[in-house]
Amino acid sequence: MNDPIETAELVAFTKTVDATSLSRAAAELGVPRATVSRRLARLEERLGVRLLRRTTRSLVLTEVGEAFYQQACMALQAVRSAEQSVRTADDVVRGDLRVSVPPMMNPSFRAMLSDFAAHHPALHVHVHTSSQHVDMLHGGYDVALRASSEMQPGLIARTLFRDPMIAVAAPAYLADRGTPQTQRDLRDHRCLLGFTRGELPQFHWPLVSGSKFQVEGAFFSNDIALLCDAAVRGLGIALLPESLVAPHLERDALAQVLADVVGAEMQIALVYPERAFLPPQVRAFIDAVVAWVSRDRAAAQQTSASARPGVVGAAKRTVRRRKPSG
Structure with a gap:
């Protein structure tokens, strides 16, 4: 059985989609560009599907990636809500x-x-x-x-x-x-x-x-x-x-x-x-x-x-x- 998906991988993926750039996503997360790329590669390997089509100039979600992005956003929001529930x-x-x-x-x-x-x-x-x-x-x-x-x-x-x-x-x-x-x-x-x-x-x-x-x-x-x-x-x-x-x-x-x-x-x-x-x-x-x-x-x-x-x-x-x- 594969290890569960890490939150860091979901964050790297959703941030890259929102920023439409690996470099901008890395800058917003405060980590090297290579770290974001590595997390995305690990996520796609875990899932066994291609989520993003990457070229030298653009990033485009695949059909599977679009569906996964929506679920990933909801999962991260649930994590944030759970975190906030114990911080009050x-x-x-x-x-x-x-x-x-x-x-x-x-x-x-x-x-x-x-x-x-x-x-x-x-x-x-x-x-x-x-x-x-x-x-x-x-x-x-x-x-x-x-x-x-x-x-x-x-x-x-x-x-x-x-x-x-x-x-x-x-x-x-x-x-x-x-x-x-x-x-x-x-x-x-x-x-x-x-x-x-x-x-x-x-x-x-x-x-x-x-x-x-x-x-x-x-x-x-x-x-x-x-x-x-x-x-x-x-x-x-x-x-x-x-x-x-x-x-x-x-x-x-x-x-x-x-x-x-x-x-x-x-x-x-x-x-x-x-x-x-x-x-x-x-x-x-x-x-x-x-x-x-x-x-x-x-x-x-x-x-x-x-x-x-x-x-x-x-x-x-x-x-x-x-x-x-x-």
Whole structure:
């Protein structure tokens, strides 16, 4: 009977797949490249199959390697969970926490991350910023902050708050091109579009009715702040979070269009893989983010109420009373 597979071999394999390079995997593990290569060779010898096809320039998973990679990730997560379960007797949060967050988070969120790391000095915090949805099930991430109208199956989503998505354009643009009254009118307009899941250009907008329709894009970006700026500058019509465009609506830099036609609700949530044992560092991070959301939204509401009470709400109500014609 063969000896059982060593954890070091599984780590070398999964790290090599994630890094797509033996050299990068070795650097991240802090071991010589030859050590990683030797562990991979030993693993393939134990299994009696080829897991990776290696050339001078690339590493490609075989079909068997793809299936084994998924199981290896789950096995390593089980090992980490088992390790964490016996490290919490003194209530000190230890180990590693890998977090994925969108770029352009506000200063209070960045401050929360620094405060969280300072409060847990025994914890190694890895923060990855990207507009793309990282693979939570096999990518080695513990938790991610996501803004989306759809959530990936197989993950637990802790909703923090919801934000309506509304169509907006600059008054100067509407004066020049006309205000659309139906979804068909958008064929004659420039649409500013985002990327689905932060990866692929968007070609559909949601309807208030729950369905969706195809739109032609004139400008694309996975950065919603850039899309907002483009709309303010009169480049076209954009579908953006209401919280992002509220200040521009208040000062009449943007106006809502097709209020009863186009729109959806975006869910802001913390997502993490479903597992029997939630690691204490993930639980601590979730608690910290929930507390931050409560403080941040309370402060925003207080600022809005003291600045110009009722103006934003009144402006939005006025716009939303428009009914589509035709």
